[in-house]
Amino acid sequence: MTRAETPILETTFVLPSPMATDTLAERIAEVLEPGDTILIDGPIGAGKSHFCRAAIRHLLDRDGRQENIPSPTFTLVQTYETGAGEVWHSDLYRLTDVSQVLELGLEEAFSSAIVLVEWPDRLGALAPRDALRISLTPTEEAEARRVTLSASGARWRKLAGILKGLATEPHLD
Amino acid sequence: MTIVLGLESSCDDTAAAIVRLGDGGAEILSSVVYGQTALHADFGGVVPEIAARAHAEKIDLCVEEALTKAGLGLGAMDAIAVTSGPGLIGGVLSGVMCAKGLGAGAGLPVIGVNHLAGHALTPRLTDGLRFPYLMLLVSGGHCQFLIVEGPDRFRRLGGTIDDAPGEAFDKTAKLLGLPQPGGPAVEGEARLGDPARFAFPRPLLDREGCDMSFSGLKTALLRARDAVVAEKGGLTVQDRRDLCAGFQAAVADVLTEKSRRALARYRGAGAEEPAFAVAGGVAANTALRARLEGLCADTGIRFVAPPLALCTDNAAMIAWAGIEKLRAGAVDPADLVARPRWPLDRAQPALLGSGKKGAKA
Numbered sequence: 029m030t031r032a033e034t035p036i037l038e039t040t041f042v043l044p045s046p047m048a049t050d051t052l053a054e055r056i057a058e059v060l061e062p063g064d065t066i067l068i069d070g071p072i073g074a075g076k077s078h079f080c081r082a083a084i085r086h087l088l089d090r091d092g093r094q095e096n097i098p099s100p101t102f103t104l105v106q107t108y109e110t111g112a113g114e115v116w117h118s119d120l121y122r123l124t125d126v127s128q129v130l131e132l133g134l135e136e137a138f139s140s141a142i143v144l145v146e147w148p149d150r151l152g153a154l155a156p157r158d159a160l161r162i163s164l165t166p167t168e169e170a171e172a173r174r175v176t177l178s179a180s181g182a183r184w185r186k187l188a189g190i191l192k193g194l195a196t197e198p199h200l201d
Numbered sequence: 202m203t204i205v206l207g208l209e210s211s212c213d214d215t216a217a218a219i220v221r222l223g224d225g226g227a228e229i230l231s232s233v234v235y236g237q238t239a240l241h242a243d244f245g246g247v248v249p250e251i252a253a254r255a256h257a258e259k260i261d262l263c264v265e266e267a268l269t270k271a272g273l274g275l276g277a278m279d280a281i282a283v284t285s286g287p288g289l290i291g292g293v294l295s296g297v298m299c300a301k302g303l304g305a306g307a308g309l310p311v312i313g314v315n316h317l318a319g320h321a322l323t324p325r326l327t328d329g330l331r332f333p334y335l336m337l338l339v340s341g342g343h344c345q346f347l348i349v350e351g352p353d354r355f356r357r358l359g360g361t362i363d364d365a366p367g368e369a370f371d372k373t374a375k376l377l378g379l380p381q382p383g384g385p386a387v388e389g390e391a392r393l394g395d396p397a398r399f400a401f402p403r404p405l406l407d408r409e410g411c412d413m414s415f416s417g418l419k420t421a422l423l424r425a426r427d428a429v430v431a432e433k434g435g436l437t438v439q440d441r442r443d444l445c446a447g448f449q450a451a452v453a454d455v456l457t458e459k460s461r462r463a464l465a466r467y468r469g470a471g472a473e474e475p476a477f478a479v480a481g482g483v484a485a486n487t488a489l490r491a492r493l494e495g496l497c498a499d500t501g502i503r504f505v506a507p508p509l510a511l512c513t514d515n516a517a518m519i520a521w522a523g524i525e526k527l528r529a530g531a532v533d534p535a536d537l538v539a540r541p542r543w544p545l546d547r548a549q550p551a552l553l554g555s556g557k558k559g560a561k562a
Contacts, residue, residue: 072372073420077363096544099364099416102212102342104289107541131254131291170424 053082067148070164207520210296211288216516231270282523285313313536319518340481341367352525359411394446
């Protein structure tokens with residue numbers, strides 16, 4: 029209990045462009061390992077899938093592989109084998125009941141795989157307490173998104189330093 | 202004569218069907234689909250049947266009903282065909298286990314079928330198309346152009362790099378407070394709207410090839426909606442109609458232009474009886490269908506759209522794909538392994554996302 033309540037990271041800043049979102053996703057993906065869960069919330073069109081695709085693409089690229097990264101909205105879960113471990117990309121938008129999360133096998137995946145979850149509010153009490161939480165919200169600027177990262181749990185100490193330069197530079201590549 | 206029992210449980214529905222191929226052609230003797238009927242209009246989507254157990258409980262009943270309706274016993278079958286992927290693994294496994302059990306009990310061969318191959322071969326069941334034909338598979342979860350060259354040979358020309366159009370329709374409906382499923386609701390509103398009032402993007406139209414992107418459209422719709430709300434303090438009925446009309450026109454423009462390019466590439470395939478078939482739930486959109494029909498009329502290519510009940514998930518297409526495999530001598534025991542991912546065309550490179558890595562690679 030206490031371990032999970034230790035805040036490691038709590039920050040809000042603006043991602044000025046989709047490229048900046050890509051960079052954030054790639055830097056986070058770089059340190060991911062099995063057992064890591066990222067919960068991504070935000071309204072429709074906030075860029076949740078965009079973030080997930082960038083992270084998965086980075087992990088596949090690292091292995092020199094190209095694969096389709098389709099939307100998991102209809103299939104609920106898409107899985108990928110990567111050098112960092114198995115990646116589960118799930119979209120719980122269509123779920124109505126926590127029991128369906130169990131049927132999907134997500135709870136097991138939380139400990140054995142890297143799991144990216146869109147619409148994580150459907151997880152209820154099953155949400156891992158040491159997950160990295162990412163909130164994306166639209167801003168006045170069409171291309172920009174406000175992002176809040178919050179993590180509690182020692183596993184996310186590895187994120188130290190990865191946000192360097194992200195909040196200020198408009199273009200990172 | 203060949204009679205095959207088909208089973209389908211890879212997605213939301215559980216289904217069984219019996220198809221017979223005789224001298225007079227193919228005939229669907231029965232086709233039973235257990236939904237998945239609970240449409241949650243207030244929630245914004247169709248509630249999925251994800252539980253393997255739920256499929257397992259229903260599939261026996263489905264088979265029984267399909268046999269009863271056809272007036273046949275298992276002994277009259279030549280084979281059992283079952284969807285072995287792609288899809289949610291729990292559902293797929295329920296179908297495969299049931300098929301194997303029935304096959305062992307009745308002494309029948311069991312054929313593993315790719316769900317997408319079932320959709321892609323349906324125009325041969327319904328309209329007797331000859332290979333090779335061009336196929337646009339467009340639904341809630343899929344959007345791709347395929348040249349169907351044989352029961353087991355598919356050449357992918359392109360597809361969506363993110364969301365499928367059906368998903369975009371559902372989310373548009375959700376954003377505008379319209380009921381689910383979004384396709385018919387948005388189409389109904391669009392009929393009374395002005396497609397020119399809002400300028401929506403035509404993603405990837407400037408890029409060569411047949412790849413598509415629909416994810417940005419929902420963001421554009423959201424912006425246009427919020428701009429109207431900010432200006433007037435709310436949306437009028439006509440605003441909503443205009444938004445729907447603009448959105449639908451953008452989807453239709455993209456699909457029509459990409460179809461034109463796919464047809465141009467297909468013409469090089471040397472078909473004796475060229476045809477363009479459209480399947481999937483989005484093919485039911487009359488505005489889109491009219492555009493694609495017009496395109497085919499302009500280019501002198503036959504246009505085919507199977508009836509909606511055979512465009513959405515069903516087991517008749519699985520039974521038919523099984524018959525095709527039997528006829529082609531293409532039954533492979535390895536196809537019975539249940540798999541969540543199973544692209545139809547393994548030779549084509551993956552679709553690249555719109556991110557910087559994708560553009561560079």
